[in-house]
Amino acid sequence: MPLLEIQSLVVEYHTIGANVKAVDRVSLSLEKGHTLGVVGESGCGKSTLGLSTLRLVPPPGKIVSGQMTLDGIDVVNCSEEEIRRVRGKRVGYIFQDPMTSLNPVKRIGAHFVEMIRTHEPGVGEEDAFKRAKEVLNRLGILPERINDFPHQFSGGMRQRVMIGLALALGPDLLIADEPTTSLDVIVEAQIIELLKELKESLSLTLVLITHNIGIVAETADRVAVMYAGRIAELGETGVLFEKPMHPYTQALLNSVPNITKKGQVLSWIPGTPPDLAEPPAGCLFHPRCPYAFDRCRKEEPLLLKHNGSEVACHLYDRR
Amino acid sequence: MSSILEVTNLKKYYPVEKSFLDKLLTSQKSFVHAVDDLSFSMDRGDILGLVGESGSGKSTTGRICLKLIEPTSGKIVFGRAELSKLRGEELRRFRRNMQMIFQDPTASLSPRIKVGEAIRHALSFQGLGTRSEQIERTRAMLDRVGLKPWSNFYDRYPHQLSGGQRQRVVIARALVLNPKFVIADEPIAMVDVSVRAQILELMLELKKEFDLTYLFITHDLAMANYVCRSIAIMYLGKIVEIGPKEEVFERPLHPYTLALLSSIPVPDPKAKLERLIPKGEIPSPINPPKGCRFHPRCPYAQPICSEREPQLEEIRPNQHAACFFPRR
Amino acid sequence: MSNERPQGRILVKLFPSLIGLARRGLAGWAVLIGGVIVAVVAIMTVVSPWISPYNPIAINVGPILSPPSSEFPLGTNHLGQDMLSRVYSGGSIMFQVALLSVIVCLAVGVPIGLFASYAGGYTDKVASLVMDSIYAFPGLVLAIAIAAMLGPGVVNMALSIAVVYVPSYFRIIRSQVLTIKELPYVEAAHMMGARARTTLFNYILPNVIPSIVAVATINFADAILTAAGLTFVGLGLPVSTPDWGWDLTYGRRLLPSGAWWVIAFPGLSVVLLALGFTLMGEGLSELFNPRLQR
Numbered sequence: 001m002p003l004l005e006i007q008s009l010v011v012e013y014h015t016i017g018a019n020v021k022a023v024d025r026v027s028l029s030l031e032k033g034h035t036l037g038v039v040g041e042s043g044c045g046k047s048t049l050g051l052s053t054l055r056l057v058p059p060p061g062k063i064v065s066g067q068m069t070l071d072g073i074d075v076v077n078c079s080e081e082e083i084r085r086v087r088g089k090r091v092g093y094i095f096q097d098p099m100t101s102l103n104p105v106k107r108i109g110a111h112f113v114e115m116i117r118t119h120e121p122g123v124g125e126e127d128a129f130k131r132a133k134e135v136l137n138r139l140g141i142l143p144e145r146i147n148d149f150p151h152q153f154s155g156g157m158r159q160r161v162m163i164g165l166a167l168a169l170g171p172d173l174l175i176a177d178e179p180t181t182s183l184d185v186i187v188e189a190q191i192i193e194l195l196k197e198l199k200e201s202l203s204l205t206l207v208l209i210t211h212n213i214g215i216v217a218e219t220a221d222r223v224a225v226m227y228a229g230r231i232a233e234l235g236e237t238g239v240l241f242e243k244p245m246h247p248y249t250q251a252l253l254n255s256v257p258n259i260t261k262k263g264q265v266l267s268w269i270p271g272t273p274p275d276l277a278e279p280p281a282g283c284l285f286h287p288r289c290p291y292a293f294d295r296c297r298k299e300e301p302l303l304l305k306h307n308g309s310e311v312a313c314h315l316y317d318r319r
Numbered sequence: 320m321s322s323i324l325e326v327t328n329l330k331k332y333y334p335v336e337k338s339f340l341d342k343l344l345t346s347q348k349s350f351v352h353a354v355d356d357l358s359f360s361m362d363r364g365d366i367l368g369l370v371g372e373s374g375s376g377k378s379t380t381g382r383i384c385l386k387l388i389e390p391t392s393g394k395i396v397f398g399r400a401e402l403s404k405l406r407g408e409e410l411r412r413f414r415r416n417m418q419m420i421f422q423d424p425t426a427s428l429s430p431r432i433k434v435g436e437a438i439r440h441a442l443s444f445q446g447l448g449t450r451s452e453q454i455e456r457t458r459a460m461l462d463r464v465g466l467k468p469w470s471n472f473y474d475r476y477p478h479q480l481s482g483g484q485r486q487r488v489v490i491a492r493a494l495v496l497n498p499k500f501v502i503a504d505e506p507i508a509m510v511d512v513s514v515r516a517q518i519l520e521l522m523l524e525l526k527k528e529f530d531l532t533y534l535f536i537t538h539d540l541a542m543a544n545y546v547c548r549s550i551a552i553m554y555l556g557k558i559v560e561i562g563p564k565e566e567v568f569e570r571p572l573h574p575y576t577l578a579l580l581s582s583i584p585v586p587d588p589k590a591k592l593e594r595l596i597p598k599g600e601i602p603s604p605i606n607p608p609k610g611c612r613f614h615p616r617c618p619y620a621q622p623i624c625s626e627r628e629p630q631l632e633e634i635r636p637n638q639h640a641a642c643f644f645p646r647r
Numbered sequence: 648m649s650n651e652r653p654q655g656r657i658l659v660k661l662f663p664s665l666i667g668l669a670r671r672g673l674a675g676w677a678v679l680i681g682g683v684i685v686a687v688v689a690i691m692t693v694v695s696p697w698i699s700p701y702n703p704i705a706i707n708v709g710p711i712l713s714p715p716s717s718e719f720p721l722g723t724n725h726l727g728q729d730m731l732s733r734v735y736s737g738g739s740i741m742f743q744v745a746l747l748s749v750i751v752c753l754a755v756g757v758p759i760g761l762f763a764s765y766a767g768g769y770t771d772k773v774a775s776l777v778m779d780s781i782y783a784f785p786g787l788v789l790a791i792a793i794a795a796m797l798g799p800g801v802v803n804m805a806l807s808i809a810v811v812y813v814p815s816y817f818r819i820i821r822s823q824v825l826t827i828k829e830l831p832y833v834e835a836a837h838m839m840g841a842r843a844r845t846t847l848f849n850y851i852l853p854n855v856i857p858s859i860v861a862v863a864t865i866n867f868a869d870a871i872l873t874a875a876g877l878t879f880v881g882l883g884l885p886v887s888t889p890d891w892g893w894d895l896t897y898g899r900r901l902l903p904s905g906a907w908w909v910i911a912f913p914g915l916s917v918v919l920l921a922l923g924f925t926l927m928g929e930g931l932s933e934l935f936n937p938r939l940q941r
Contacts, residue, residue, distance in 0.1 A: 041513060053529060070436060157600070185579055186579065186597065189582035189594065189596050196598040200371055211512055213512070214583070214585055216587070217585065217587055217590075232429065238588050241589075242589075256512060257541035257542060257544065257545050258541070258587060259580070260587065266519070268513055268517035268520075270517070272484075386836070387834060411840040412840065414838060419834075420840055422831075423831055426832060428832055429850050429853070431853040432849070432850075440836075440849070444845065489835075493838075536682065541917050
């Protein structure tokens with residue numbers, strides 16, 4: 001049974017004037033021990049998708065319909081109490097910005113202790129501290145730094161602390177939202193190596209949400225490409241990169257520089273992403289798609305199986 | 320080929336604010352060595368990429384070259400003018416020769432000024448032409464950077480445009496003065512991935528058309544590889560390697576360059592990655608390591624590396640590295 | 648050689664149209680409702696000579712201390728004056744005082760705030776020191792002290808309130824200018840060769856104006872309350888002028904005898920007017936904040 005299963009999830013932001021579908025009928029599943037990369041550009045809904053797995057979407061966002069099961073638990077309909085038990089303990093979440101995700105007036109140790117004792121009230125403070133030091137050690141942070149404040153850590157270290165917090169309670173699933181975006185190149189590589197190593201040693205299941213195609217190529221088993229709130233293509237990493245099917249995937253891969261490819265000519269996608277408050281009819285990508293034909297302008301493509309992957313494009317829909 | 324920019328022994332030290340108690344008890348001043356004895360030159364028509372991570376001093380260098388910040392010491396010669404000697408009105412007028420393209424397209428445009436007016440201001444501040452002439456030139460510039468037709472964009476406010484469009488406005492504003500030299504500080508870092516190449520292509524086209532020289536400041540090596548002709552790698556305020564792009568990327572000399580290159584994520588799952596990731600993080604620029612600044616993290620460090628500081632030497636024709644044991 | 652000074656044009660373009668206001672959510676409604684309240688009270692005050700049933704300062708037009716009735720809807724006070732007429736016209740002085748104090752504040756506080764914080768260094772330090780010292784005093788106490796020194800009258804009341812409020816303008820402007828000064832678009836202005844004056848007026852000021860407007864409206868509200876307070880302690884105006892402040896003073900003394908209407912209605916008016924301004928101020932400061940993207 002897959003560890004995480006999402007079916008037709010719809011998350012909307014209700015603002016005065018418009019209902020924006022940030023996540024529109026997204027379906028995917030994740031097997032235990034696998035790594036799923038969710039890629040897309042800003043505004044595609046990937047962060048919202050991540051947050052919704054733990055019902056953390058801030059208002060005015062709301063999960064409107066769909067189903068999500070996390071290791072058997074119905075995440076959409078379960079009680080507040082139950083979802084709180086899931087957060088941290090079953091699922092660890094690494095938030096986007098390590099600079100602002102840590103409480104500046106709390107020592108690092110206190111962050112861990114609070115986390116551990118909230119979920120496991122029986123644990124004494126001493127024990128909690130010990131566990132925190134173990135986690136930090138595993139992440140390459142000297143245990144005596146446990147009494148430092150966040151501002152005394154560099155960006156990379158703070159990100160390690162965030163990872164540590166996410167893993168402190170021994171969750172099975174780790175969701176990382178842009179874990180390396182604000183970091184330097186070398187630190188980014190260090191963090192990615194760390195994540196890979198942790199994945200191995202802790203048998204983690206990992207969801208990696210990012211716009212950085214490169215790190216997804218390196219770490220993910222499967223990739224979901226999102227555009228304007230929908231999944232455009234979903235498949236095994238090797239297959240997706242070698243033979244991308246959706247025109248958006250193709251264009252996206254062609255616009256990312258590959259330093260190992262000599263004489264590469266980068267291309268781009270003309271136009272801009274759609275205004276989700278007033279989306280175009282038919283396929284949301286059609287105004288920018290070089291292959292758009294009549295059906296694309298009228299009918300929304302469904303995510304269908306094709307050659308082992310899933311793609312939402314009329315070019316592959318022979319019906 | 321004439322040299323358009325010559326930087327010699329550039330230093331920028333920022334004094335570190337100390338608490339009152341520290342000021343009383345210690346007389347030692349500490350400084351942030353943002354830029355530490357930098358020297359390089361650029362020829363006309365060159366595209367130099369100044370590459371480094373945070374704390375490398377690349378942004379500070381760029382700003383000093385544009386005289387937005389005053390250096391602690393050092394000489395910058397632009398064309399035939401020595402920047403330190405320019406003041407007041409002369410400096411103001413000199414600014415038409417060099418401009419900057421900023422990193423954040425949203426923060427580099429005043430939210431209360433229409434986009435067309437923002438561009439026109441460049442001409443107006445320099446007193447070039449009459450108001451209607453300025454408007455004409457602005458319209459032409461809007462068309463030229465792809466914001467066509469200008470009538471759709473002139474009267475818009477920045478928040479009504481997309482990130483990529485805003486960056487074009489920034490480019491238009493920088494180029495409307497017809498400068499010879501443009502410094503681009505992370506010009507595409509905050510633009511969507513699928514649109515980045517478009518902005519880069521635009522910048523390259525404009526280079527040909529306006530006969531520009533570019534200094535690209537970036538941490539994105541892949542982008543630098545795509546667009547630049549020469550590369551200078553910076554670490555903790557110093558240039559550790561400088562040379563033609565092909566040489567630096569394919570036959571890097573300095574261990575730090577090697578580390579950087581091996582850390583770049585490659586969008587190809589089949590690529591065999593040989594990771595030479597150094598341990599630790601960039602040390603604080605307040606107390607840089609003695610000797611070679613990279614030695615604490617360098618896998619090839621020898622005792623001499625912690626004692627003496629290597630200077631930039633020409634190891635291969637045209638390729639310089641500051642290392643006692645360059646990886647030939 | 649042109650040196651742009653389009654401040655006027657920028658000011659005109661700044662204010663969002665009223666129709667768009669209601670669409671901007673809660674903040675827009677706050678501004679709209681606040682604005683309506685203020686407008687209604689202002690109009691009421693202006694047309695009071697025509698709509699007042701009695702001369703507000705004429706005494707003994709009715710029985711002394713009679714409760715609200717059909718003849719005197721808001722009752723009469725201890726001098727037999729009609730409370731309704733007094734409520735209609737009592738706001739006029741308040742408006743004058745508030746308006747004048749805001750004008751003085753803008754004329755003094757804004758330039759000092761702009762120049763001192765832009766210049767930095769000692770200018771900034773000295774100005775901050777002076778302003779912080781004034782700010783340290785409790786507002787009403789300081790206003791009373793200054794009013795006592797200057798004597799009664801509309802202008803003096805306005806001045807004492809202005810002195811108390813200038814530091815608030817200074818602080819808001821200073822914090823804004825210090826932030827904006829470091830932003831890339833100001834750097835860009837330097838790059839283009841803008842003179843300091845141009846940068847200040849074309850790039851910094853327009854982005855500071857929204858917060859100035861917000862402070863000004865709160866200033867109005869505070870001025871109204873302070874004016875009432877000053878009159879309450881006898882430092883405001885000659886008794887002959889119809890003024891809510893006087894009604895509050897006497898109303899308070901008359902309260903134990905059960906004549907609640909003398910203090911109630913003018914009191915409500917003061918509060919309503921202050922509320923109107925506050926709503927506008929809070930709404931505006933919320934609206935003018937940088938647009939938050941999703």
